[in-house]
Amino acid sequence: xxxxxxxxxxxxxxxxxxxxxxxxxxxxxxxxxxxxxxxxxxxxxxxxxxxxxxxxxxxxxxxxxxxxxxxxxxxxxxxxxxxxxxxxxxxxxxxxxxxxxxxxxxxxxxxxxxxxxxxxxxxxxxxxxxxxxxxxxxxxxxxxxxxxxxxxxxxxxxxxxxxxxxxxxxxxxxxxxxxxxxxxxxxxxxxxxxxxxxxxxxxxxxxxxxxxxxxxxxxxxxxxxxxxxxxxxxxxxxxxxxxxxxxxxxxxxxxxxxxxxxxxxxxxxxxxxxxxxxxxxxxxxxxxxxxxxxxxxxxxxxxxxxxxxxxxxxxxxxxxxxxxxxxxxxxxxxxxxxxxxxxxxxxxx
Ligand SMILES: Nc1ncnc2c1ncn2[C@@H]1O[C@H](COP(=O)(O)OP(=O)(O)OP(=O)(O)O)[C@@H](O)[C@H]1O
Ligand SMILES: [Mg+2]
Numbered sequence: 001x002x003x004x005x006x007x008x009x010x011x012x013x014x015x016x017x018x019x020x021x022x023x024x025x026x027x028x029x030x031x032x033x034x035x036x037x038x039x040x041x042x043x044x045x046x047x048x049x050x051x052x053x054x055x056x057x058x059x060x061x062x063x064x065x066x067x068x069x070x071x072x073x074x075x076x077x078x079x080x081x082x083x084x085x086x087x088x089x090x091x092x093x094x095x096x097x098x099x100x101x102x103x104x105x106x107x108x109x110x111x112x113x114x115x116x117x118x119x120x121x122x123x124x125x126x127x128x129x130x131x132x133x134x135x136x137x138x139x140x141x142x143x144x145x146x147x148x149x150x151x152x153x154x155x156x157x158x159x160x161x162x163x164x165x166x167x168x169x170x171x172x173x174x175x176x177x178x179x180x181x182x183x184x185x186x187x188x189x190x191x192x193x194x195x196x197x198x199x200x201x202x203x204x205x206x207x208x209x210x211x212x213x214x215x216x217x218x219x220x221x222x223x224x225x226x227x228x229x230x231x232x233x234x235x236x237x238x239x240x241x242x243x244x245x246x247x248x249x250x251x252x253x254x255x256x257x258x259x260x261x262x263x264x265x266x267x268x269x270x271x272x273x274x275x276x277x278x279x280x281x282x283x284x285x286x287x288x289x290x291x292x293x294x295x296x297x298x299x300x301x302x303x304x305x306x307x308x309x310x311x312x313x314x315x316x317x318x319x320x321x322x323x324x325x326x327x328x329x330x331x332x333x334x335x336x337x338x339x340x341x342x343x344x345x346x347x348x349x
Contacts, residue, residue, distance in 0.1 A: 005043045
């Protein structure tokens with residue numbers, strides 16, 4: 001049996017923003033939130049997705065769980081094309097894919113106790129009263145919550161308690177896959193670590209596969225098996241976690257890593273600054289979307305062509321002409337302390 005859970009081919013999601021103020025009637029602004037993404041996800045894997053705000057992380061995740069309809073491309077789940085699954089099988093699929101969102105307070109109806117809300121979910125998934133009580137009881141143990149919490153309404157519970165309950169709710173139908181979209185960003189740092197341990201246990205004890213969307217590289221480094229780095233709708237780099245953090249190859253990934261808070265100030269020399277502002281994903285790309293901010297972009301190349309996502313070592317994929325071994329361009333650059341530099345140029349020049 002295949003160990004592939006998701007096979008995503010040429011996935012694009014385009015939003016029609018209508019015409020801009022004063023623009024001709026027929027001039028639509030199309031926002032390419034996700035553009036030609038290709039990747040697979042293995043069963044049992046925790047796959048991290050990082051990138052700045054607006055890079056399309058949530059839109060991609062929402063396409064995977066059926067909350068957004070792709071504009072183009074295919075998503076195959078356990079060998080089945082999601083767009084072609086018959087209606088009667090869709091309910092089963094809804095059980096198999098669950099979501100944990102960023103803000104746990106909005107996940108529960110404050111006019112009901114959390115116990116009532118969880119039992120409703122269990123009934124929706126076809127569990128009898130006894131099955132429901134057993135399942136909720138077991139899952140409360142898994143997330144280290146006392147059963148007394150079931151009597152409370154959401155407005156009196158802490159963010160950490162509510163996120164544990166959101167995990168319980170997601171686990172009730174015994175899913176194979178969880179989309180976790182910034183699940184710890186709204187929580188205090190002290191609580192974040194506890195919730196992250198639960199996600200780790202999801203993989204180790206229950207074998208659940210997770211697509212873990214996060215801004216926080218340190219969280220992703222500790223939790224994920226592999227990481228996708230997105231920039232304005234596209235994958236710029238994808239690798240097993242250690243390869244990505246120890247040998248980042250895309251200038252954007254290098255920027256992200258160089259700009260994260262340092263545990264030991266002064267240890268890393270930061271001399272890699274992006275130029276200008278993040279651009280927009282309006283209109284189809286005809287260049288490297290990052291080129292206008294990239295400190296090592298090559299005129300006439302990076303502004304003229306879309307770099308292919310190439311596998312440069314086993315499992316390590318990069319979309320940058322500097323890493324493209326079929327081209328000579330990378331020869332006039334060298335990697336120093338994990339950052340691209342033009343040969344013969346003074347550091348910081
Ligand atoms: N329903 C929508 N209609 C129009 N544009 C949308 C819609 N949903 C998302 N977008 C746009 O698509 C782009 C990608 O958004 P998305 O929310 O996927 O990014 P993100 O990487 O998850 O960002 P963040 O880190 O802020 O959550 C953004 O420019 C966003 O404004
Ligand atoms: Mg998002």
